Amino acid sequence: MADFxxxxxxxxxxxxxAGAYGAPGDAGVALTEIRNFDLVQVMARxxxxxxxxxxxxxxxxVAAPETPKATGTSDASLIWSGPDQxxxxxxxxxxxxxxxxxxxxGSASLSDQSHARALISISGDKARAMLAKLSSIDxxxxxxxxxxxxxxxxxxxxxxxxxxxxxxxxxxxxxLVFATFAESLWHTILYSAAEYGVTIGHSEELA
Numbered sequence: 001m002a003d004f005x006x007x008x009x010x011x012x013x014x015x016x017x018a019g020a021y022g023a024p025g026d027a028g029v030a031l032t033e034i035r036n037f038d039l040v041q042v043m044a045r046x047x048x049x050x051x052x053x054x055x056x057x058x059x060x061x062v063a064a065p066e067t068p069k070a071t072g073t074s075d076a077s078l079i080w081s082g083p084d085q086x087x088x089x090x091x092x093x094x095x096x097x098x099x100x101x102x103x104x105x106g107s108a109s110l111s112d113q114s115h116a117r118a119l120i121s122i123s124g125d126k127a128r129a130m131l132a133k134l135s136s137i138d139x140x141x142x143x144x145x146x147x148x149x150x151x152x153x154x155x156x157x158x159x160x161x162x163x164x165x166x167x168x169x170x171x172x173x174x175x176l177v178f179a180t181f182a183e184s185l186w187h188t189i190l191y192s193a194a195e196y197g198v199t200i201g202h203s204e205e206l207a
Contacts, residue, residue, distance in 0.1 A: 010035050010202070011118040011182035021190060021198040028126030028196030031189065032203050034119040037089060039176070040097045041111040042104060044084035051107035052084070059095075059103045070149045070162040070174075077206070079162055079176075080149050087113070087160065087176070091206060118182035120189070121164070121203075123172045126196035131173060133192045137161065141171070155188045157181045 010016070012033050020027065042064070044052040056064035060073050065080040072078075076090040088095050097112040104110060122131065128139045134154040138144060149162035157177060164172040177185050190198065 008115060011179035012186055012202075015183045015186050016200060016202060018201045019199075021200055022194030023197040025197055027124060027199040029122065029124040029130050029193040030127075030199045030201075031193065032121040032123075032201050034121055034174075034204075034206060035202055036204055037091055037114065037119060037206060038093060038096050039113040039117055039119075040088045040095065040100055041081065041113050042086055042088060042100070042108045043111070044108050045106075048107040049084045052104065055104050055107050056086075059100065065149070068149045068151070069147045070164075071147065072165070079160060081151055081160055089119075089206065091204075116179055117176045118179055118186075120175045120177070120186070121172060122175060122189075123167055123170055124196070124199075125170060126193070127171060127173060130189070130193045130196060134188065135161065139163075139171075139173070155185060157185050159185070 010033060016033055042052065053064050056078065060076060060078060062071050062073055062078065064078055064086050065071050068080050070077055070079040076088055076095050079087040079089060081087050088100065093099065097110050101110055131139055135152055137150050137152055144163050146163050146165055151160055153159065160176040162174050164174050166172060
């Protein structure tokens with residue numbers, strides 16, 4: 001009989017091998033899987049978009065994004081994911097689906113996506129060059145400022161992509177992908193980044 005466990009594991013548990021990959025020397029791309037986060041999809045009910053936005057403002061102190069962008073607060077990120085809908089990304093349970101439900105009752109439908117998505121942080125001086133191989137989104141600094149977001153596809157796989165706060169003077173891009181496609185897309189990203197040299201790791205901290 002096959003072993004079975006209810007233990008929660010990362011979608012990249014088998015695929016992610018921490019360390020160096022690809023071309024030797026200074027790595028041009030850093031890939032970091034972010035683990036153990038809370039992710040809730042908030043979708044306005046018909047005719048209730050205004051009420052949903054007001055509920056978000058009351059909860060987070062900032063308006064929910066109505067255009068493709070991500071808005072950060074001290075303990076959460078609100079990420080546009082389509083018309084009249086956004087994702088709440090956080091840590092520690094403060095903004096779990098159970099915590100959010102009362103405030104959005106009547107205005108929005110909530111869906112817990114915490115274990116349905118993988119979250120990958122991509123940085124380094126060759127991050128844009130690597131992403132350009134996989135996405136049609138213009139990620140140049142002039143077109144993609146900090147906070148810019150998109151619901152797009154990479155290698156025929158649906159993803160949510162947004163630019164985070166710069167780190168060490170370099171752009172940081174965050175990518176959410178459905179767990180069932182995460183391993184396949186991870187290998188595609190690795191192959192695309194190999195010529196630049198890659199450092200691979202995982203973290204419990206949100207980028």
